[in-house]
Amino acid sequence: MSARSDFPGVNELLTHAVEAVGGAEREGQVRMAEAVGKAIRTGEHLAVQAGTGTGKSLAYLVPAIRHAVEKEATVVVSTATIALQRQLVDRDLPRLAKSLKKPLGREPTYAILKGRRNYLCLNRLGAGAPDEPEDQALFADPFAVSRVGKEVTRLHEWSSDTETGDRDELVPGVSDQAWRQVSVTARECIGVSRCPIGTDCFAEQARAEAGRADIVVTNHALLAIDALQGYQVLPEHDLVIIDEAHELVDRVTSVATGELTSGMVSAAVRRSGKLIDADIADRLMESSDALAVILDDIPAGRLDQMPRSLQGSLPALRDAAHGCISALGSERKEDPEEATARKLARTLLEEIHDTAVRLLEAHDPDAAHQRDVVWLTGDQYSSNPRPPALKVAPLGVAGLLREKVFGLNTTVLTSATLTLGGNFDALARQWGLPPSQPKVVKAEGTATDKEPPKDKDEPKWTGLDVGSPFDHKRNGILYMAKHLPAPGRDGLSPSTLDEIAELIEASGGRALGLFSSMRAAKQAAEELRDRVKHPILCQGEDSTGLLIQKFSDDPRTCLFGTLSLWQGVDVPGPSLQLVLVDRIPFPRPDDPVSSARQRAVEARGGNGFLTVAATHAALLLAQGTGRLHRSVSDRGVVAILDSRLATARYGSFLRASLPPFWPTMDPQVARDALRRLDAAAPV
Numbered sequence: 001m002s003a004r005s006d007f008p009g010v011n012e013l014l015t016h017a018v019e020a021v022g023g024a025e026r027e028g029q030v031r032m033a034e035a036v037g038k039a040i041r042t043g044e045h046l047a048v049q050a051g052t053g054t055g056k057s058l059a060y061l062v063p064a065i066r067h068a069v070e071k072e073a074t075v076v077v078s079t080a081t082i083a084l085q086r087q088l089v090d091r092d093l094p095r096l097a098k099s100l101k102k103p104l105g106r107e108p109t110y111a112i113l114k115g116r117r118n119y120l121c122l123n124r125l126g127a128g129a130p131d132e133p134e135d136q137a138l139f140a141d142p143f144a145v146s147r148v149g150k151e152v153t154r155l156h157e158w159s160s161d162t163e164t165g166d167r168d169e170l171v172p173g174v175s176d177q178a179w180r181q182v183s184v185t186a187r188e189c190i191g192v193s194r195c196p197i198g199t200d201c202f203a204e205q206a207r208a209e210a211g212r213a214d215i216v217v218t219n220h221a222l223l224a225i226d227a228l229q230g231y232q233v234l235p236e237h238d239l240v241i242i243d244e245a246h247e248l249v250d251r252v253t254s255v256a257t258g259e260l261t262s263g264m265v266s267a268a269v270r271r272s273g274k275l276i277d278a279d280i281a282d283r284l285m286e287s288s289d290a291l292a293v294i295l296d297d298i299p300a301g302r303l304d305q306m307p308r309s310l311q312g313s314l315p316a317l318r319d320a321a322h323g324c325i326s327a328l329g330s331e332r333k334e335d336p337e338e339a340t341a342r343k344l345a346r347t348l349l350e351e352i353h354d355t356a357v358r359l360l361e362a363h364d365p366d367a368a369h370q371r372d373v374v375w376l377t378g379d380q381y382s383s384n385p386r387p388p389a390l391k392v393a394p395l396g397v398a399g400l401l402r403e404k405v406f407g408l409n410t411t412v413l414t415s416a417t418l419t420l421g422g423n424f425d426a427l428a429r430q431w432g433l434p435p436s437q438p439k440v441v442k443a444e445g446t447a448t449d450k451e452p453p454k455d456k457d458e459p460k461w462t463g464l465d466v467g468s469p470f471d472h473k474r475n476g477i478l479y480m481a482k483h484l485p486a487p488g489r490d491g492l493s494p495s496t497l498d499e500i501a502e503l504i505e506a507s508g509g510r511a512l513g514l515f516s517s518m519r520a521a522k523q524a525a526e527e528l529r530d531r532v533k534h535p536i537l538c539q540g541e542d543s544t545g546l547l548i549q550k551f552s553d554d555p556r557t558c559l560f561g562t563l564s565l566w567q568g569v570d571v572p573g574p575s576l577q578l579v580l581v582d583r584i585p586f587p588r589p590d591d592p593v594s595s596a597r598q599r600a601v602e603a604r605g606g607n608g609f610l611t612v613a614a615t616h617a618a619l620l621l622a623q624g625t626g627r628l629h630r631s632v633s634d635r636g637v638v639a640i641l642d643s644r645l646a647t648a649r650y651g652s653f654l655r656a657s658l659p660p661f662w663p664t665m666d667p668q669v670a671r672d673a674l675r676r677l678d679a680a681a682p683v
Contacts, residue, residue, distance in 0.1 A: 007066075007070050008066070008103045008104070009037075010033050010034060010036075010037040010062060010063045010066060011030065011033070011034070012103065013062050013063075013065075013066055013100055013103060013104075014029070014030065014033050014058065014059070014062045016099050016100060016102075016103055017058055017061075017062050017095075017096055017099050017100065018055075018058065019099070020095055020096075020098065020099030021058075021095050021099070023055065026053075026054060026055055026469055027466075028050060028051070028054040028055075028059075028466035028467050028468070028469065029050075029054055029055040029056070029058060029059045029466075030059075031464070031466050032048050032050055032054065032056060032059035032060070032414075032464070032466045033058075033059040033060070033062055033063055035048060035462070035464050035466075036048070036059065036060050036063040036064070036241075036412055037063040037066070039410060039412055039462075040063060040064075040067045040239060040410060043410050044410070044460045044461060044462060045406055045410065045411045045412070045413075045433065045459055045460065045461035045462075046411075046412045046413070046461060046462055046463075046464065047245070047412075047413045047414070047418055047424050047427075047428070047433075047461060047462070047463045047464070048060075048412065048413070048414040048418075048463075048464045048465075048466060049414070049415065049416065049417070049418040049419050049424075049463075049464070049465040049466070050414055050415075050416060050466050050468075051416050051466075051467060051468025051469070051470060051659070052416050052468065052470070052626060052629065052630060053468060053469040053470055053629075053630075053631065053632065054416075054466060054467075054468065054469060056243070056414055056416075057087070057088060057092050057243070058092065058096070060077075060241050060243070060412060060414060061077070061088075061092060061093065061096055061215070062096070062100075064077065064215060064239065064241055065096060065100060065104070065108045065214060065215060066104070067239060068108065068214035068215060069104045069105075069106065069108055069214060071238075073214075073237065073238050073239070074210075074211075074213065074214065074215075074216055074235050074236060074237040074238075075214065075215050075216070075237060075238075075239045075240075075241065076216050076218060076223070076234055076235075076237045076239070076240045076241070076409075077215060077216070077217050077218070077240075077241045077243065078217075078218050078219060078220050078222075078223045078240065078241070078242045078243065079217070079218075079219055079220070079243045079244050080219065080220050080243075080244035080247035080248070080251055081244060082168065082219075084243060084244060085112060085217055085219065086168075088217050089110065089112045089217055093108075093110040093215060093217075096108070097109070097110065108214045108215065109212065109213045109214050109215070110213050110214060110215040110216070110217065111206070111209045111210040111212075111213040111215075111216055111217070112206075112210075112216075112217045112218070113206055113207065113210040113216050113217070113218045113222065113234065113235075114166070114206070114218065114219065114222060115185075115186070115219075115221060115222050115225065115233075116183075116184060116185060116186045116189060116203045117183050117184065117185050118166060118167050118168070118183075119164075119165045119166060119167070119183065119201075119202040119203040119206060120155070120158075120159055120162065120165035120167070120182055120183060120202055121182060121183050121184045121189075121201075121202075121203070122159065122165075122197040122200060122201065122202070123184075123190070123195050123196065123197050123201075123336065123340060124181075124182055124183065124184055124340065125155070125156065125159055125182045126197070127336070127337050127340050127341075147175070148175060148177045148178045148181070151174040151175060151177075151178035152174075152178050152181050152182065154174065155170075155174060155178060155179075155181075155182050158170060159182075162202075164202060164205075164206070165202025165203070166202070166206075167179060167183075184344075185347070186225070186229070186233065187347045187350075187351075188343055188344050188347045189203075189343070190336070190339050190340055190343045192204055194336065194339055195336065196336045207235075210234070210235050211235040213235075216234065216235060216237070218234065219251075220242070220244075220247065220248055220251035220252065221251055221254070221255050222234065223240070223242070223252075223405070224251060224252040224255035224256065225255055227252075227400060227401075227404035227405060228255060228256060228400070228404075237409060238409055238410065239409060239410050239411075239412075240405065240409045240410070240411045240412070241411075241412045241414070242411065242412065242413045242414070243414055243415070244415055245413035245414055245415045245418060245427075246415040246417050246418060246427065246619055246623070248401075248413070248431065249397055249427075249430045249431070252397045252400065252401065253393055253394060253397055253593065256393065256394050256397060256400070257391060257392065257393040257394075258351075258354070258355040258358055258359075258391065258392045258393075259355065259389050259390070259391050259392075260291075260352065260355045260356060260359065260389065260390040260391075261295075261387055261388070261389045261390070262288045262289070262291045262292035262295065262387065263387055264348065264351070264352055265284060265285075265287060265288035265291060265317065265321075265352055266285070266288050267348060268284065268321070268324070268345065268348040268349050268352055269281050269284050269285045269288065271341070271344050271345035271348055272284075272324055272327075272328070272345045272349070273341070273345075275327075275328055275341065275342055275345060276324055276327035276328060277327060280323050280324055280327045281324065283320045283323065284317075284320040284321060284323070284324050286320075287313065287316050287317040287320045287321075288317075290313050290316070290317075291313055291317060292387075294307075294309045294310060294313055295376065295378070295387075295388040295389075295390065296388065297309070298310075298376055298388070299376070300375075300376050300377055300378045300388070301375060301376065301590060301592065302373065302374070302375045302590075302592040302595060302596060303363075303374045303375055303376060305363065306359075306360075306363040306374075310359075310390075314356050314359055314360055315356075315360065317352070317356050318353055318356035318357055318360070321349050321350075321352045321353035321356065322353055324345075324349050325346060325349050325350060325353065328342060328345060328346050328349070355390075355392065358372060358392050359374055359390060359392050362374045362392055370395065370600070371394060371395060372392045372393060372394055372395065373392070373393055373394075373395055373592055373593055373596035373597075374390065374391070374392050374592075375390075375391055375592035375593075376388055376389070376390055376391070377389050377391060391592075393592075393593050395593075395596060395597055395600050396430070396597065396600075397430075397432075398429065398430060398431060398432035399432060400432075401431050401432045402431075402432030402433070402459065403432075406431075406432065406433065406459045406461075407459070413431070416468075416622075416623075416626060417619060417622040417623055417626065417657075418463075418465075419463075419465055419657070420615055420618040420619060420622070420653075420656075420657045421618065421653040421654075421656050421657055422656040422657075423463070424463040426611070426615045426618070427615075428461075428463075429611070430615075432459075433458075433459055433461050434458045434459070434461075468629075468659070469632055470629045470632055470634070470659075471632075472629065472659040472660045472661050473660050473661065473662050474662075475629065475634065475635040475636075476628055476629060476635065476636060476637070476638065476659065476661040476662065477636075477637045477638070477661055477662050477663075477664060477669070477670060477673055478625075478637075478638050478640070478655075478658065478661035478662065478663045478664070479637055479638065479639045479640070479664055479665070479666075479667070479669070479670035480640050480643070480645050480646040480663065480664070480665050481499055481639065481640065481641045481642075481643060481646075481665070481667065482643050482646040482647060482665040483643070483665075483667070484496055484499060484641055484642075484643050485643070486642070486643055486644055487582070487583040487642055487644075491519065491520060491523050492520055492523055492524055492527075492582060496582065496641050497524065497527055497528065499639075499641055499667070500513070500524060500528060500580060500641070501528055501531050501532055502667070502671060503578060503580065503637075503639055503670065503671065503674065504528070504532050504534060504558060504578070505532055505533075505534075506670075506671040506672075506674040506675050506678070507577055507578040507636075507637070507674040507675075507677070507678055508534070508555075508556060508674075508678035508681070509534035509535070509554075509555065509556035509557055509558055510555055510556070510558070510574065510575060510576060510577040510578055510636075510678070510681075511558040511559075511576075511577075511578040511579075511580055512551070512558070512559050512565065512569060512571075512576055512578070512579050512580065512627055513558065513559065513560035513561070513580040513582070514561070514562075514565055514566050514579065514580065514581050514582070514624045514627075515560060515561065515562050515582045515583075516562070516582060516583045516584075516585050517562060518539070518540065518561075518562050520562075520582055520583075521538055521539060521560045521561055521562050522538055522540075522560075524560055524582070525537075525538035525560045532558075534556045534557065534558055535554070535556065535557045535558065536557075536558045536559075536560060537550060537551060537557060537558065537559045537560070538559075538560045538561065539559075539560065539561030539562060539564070539565060540561075544561070544564055544565070544568065547559060547561075548565075548568075548569055548571065551569075551571065551575060551576075552571045552573075552575050552576075553575075554575070555573075555574050555575045555681065557575075565627075566585070566620055566623050566624040566627075567623045567624075569627050570627075570630055571627075571630065572630035572631035572633075572634055573631070573633075573634070574681040574682060576627065576628065576630075576634075576636065577628075577634075577635065577636035577637070577674065577677050577678070577681070578636055578637050578639065578674060579624065579625060579627050579628045579636070579637070579638045579639065580639050580641065581621070581624055581625070581638070581639065581640045581641065581642070582641050582642070583641070583642040584617050584621065584640075584642045584644060584645060584654065585616070585617050585620040585621065585624070586613050586614075586616065586617045587612075587613055587616050587617075594612055594613065594616060597612045598611070598612040598613060609650070610650060610653065614650050614653055614654065617654060618653065618654050618657035619657070621640075621654060621657060621658060622657050622658055622659075625638045625658050625659060625661075626659065629659070635677055636674075636677060637670050637673055637674055638658075638661060639670060646665055
């Protein structure tokens with residue numbers, strides 16, 4: 001179908017959309033929508049930083065819908081969190097579809113698509129489930145076994161009522177152990193043509209609906225799987241919009257991480273069961289036993305050299321797994337139950353074999369460049385023991401993203417925090433985009449020209465910062481506690497605890513404490529509850545959602561916590577007027593992936609600390625300090641209690657990554673401002 005000559009433009013459609021939702025057009029939103037429209041026309045990639053309150057979802061959805069309807073194409077929108085997926089599918093897209101129906105000539109369609117494991121598998125539900133390798137520790141606890149059994153029974157009952165089989169629609173939810181009993185991964189699925197319930201498959205119904213939709217909402221993990229697996233997961237598309245793009249690299253890295261445990265090997269032997277000769281299965285079981293003994297003797301941490309014990313056991317394990325795969329033979333005509341059992345066994349055996357190969361290749365002395373980092377995890381001596389696990393992850397995902405995402409589709413990346421140190425270069429490097437882009441457009445509309453890429457094959461892209469509707473400098477103070485001692489390893493210092501207490505008293509509660517570790521959050525909560533008159537909630541004492549709700553409902557309450565609160569709190573109004581940060585959130589020095597990436601940068605002559613550790617910290621700081629302003633009327637203080645922000649050489653890079661608050665190092669100025677805000681707050 002040829003495009004209409006009178007097809008409405010992006011600005012006209014945005015006006016329709018904004019009026020329909022009862023909002024007001026914002027300059028940043030208009031500029032972003034126009035930039036997305038231009039990227040679609042030219043095929044040039046776009047990175048957009050759009051502060052909270054910009055209305056960025058409408059700014060990218062409107063031009064995306066226009067393109068999908070005009071060209072009869074599909075657009076993929078990827079998010080990092082379930083919360084944003086639900087916002088798009090339950091709120092934004094339904095309203096947009098209705099408001100744009102008349103100017104577009106038809107109502108746009110949309111669908112949500114998740115990984116196959118998120119949908120109930122009716123075939124597995126009926127056939128029963130083999131042991132899962134992740135659940136070996138479960139069987140030692142009879143109470144846990146009973147709980148999981150009851151949950152599986154409830155899942156059987158729910159299967160008759162659900163129309164989608166989507167796990168997120170099951171309320172209340174069930175444990176991961178129970179869900180694994182009734183679901184399969186894409187590799188474990190026997191296929192629609194062989195499955196006796198293929199026509200009623202929830203996952204296939206979701207895929208079919210997505211294939212007919214104009215807009216498909218998915219997540220970064222499925223986007224990574226689509227790029228990694230070598231077979232198509234997402235429907236054909238020519239445009240990808242990546243929201244919450246600051247989390248893209250971590251989510252892709254997680255999907256690309258392999259794991260090997262003795263429990264996996266034992267489960268593979270049990271799954272193979274009567275499908276292969278006992279002698280062949282016994283060889284794999286012997287490899288499992290040997291691996292368990294060896295891993296128990298190796299200390300947890302990054303493995304820069306392959307331990308001698310693993311140099312012998314991993315090839316034996318690889319070969320034993322390959323022998324089992326060969327013994328299983330190719331797929332054959334058999335009853336569905338046996339086909340399911342064979343597929344589940346083969347999938348786990350292939351995972352074991354491929355991970356063993358990858359672990360060995362990571363330490364291949366003949367390799368030109370190291371591509372993966374290997375480490376051992378394990379807390380078998382803790383109160384909640386888990387067996388040790390060998391893990392392998394890519395040193396970087398830039399090449400993968402460049403080839404499989406930017407190389408195939410026009411891509412728009414957006415988030416409230418993309419410019420670290422004042423530009424997009426830090427994240428562009430991680431994405432596989434050339435860091436010295438031709439043009440970066442600032443919020444006020446001026447452009448800074450840079451030397452264009454020398455490689456004509458490099459992907460072309462533009463960075464755009466549309467600013468924020470919030471007046472950070474007028475309504476927010478960045479207090480840097482320069483006088484405090486630098487953080488140490490022995491917990492929060494007495495002077496830091498004194499500082500927190502004084503700030504909370506000045507603010508009348510209303511404080512969100514963001515700590516770099518749960519130990520620090522608990523220490524602060526326990527020691528300050530007897531010193532301040534306001535209630536202090538601490539993450540872990542109840543579900544995070546309930547704690548945030550209590551914090552929001554009572555303006556005098558404080559909430560202390562760690563990583564998930566840095567990005568997961570949206571509390572506008574007087575309940576939140578003070579954000580406390582105990583220390584700059586650098587990655588742990590013993591974090592295997594970040595430390596290996598830092599070392600790799602240094603080996604190439606770069607600044608590993610600034611490229612990896614400082615970039616990680618800047619991103620988290622920008623996210624955490626962004627909790628203060630959630631509406632245009634919000635006012636308050638961000639207090640960074642790590643003196644290095646003011647004194648260290650890298651401090652300027654970190655400060656340039658934050659919203660443009662009014663800065664001070666005077667504690668009295670911060671406390672006086674908080675007292676004034678407390679006095680002016682509604683009772």
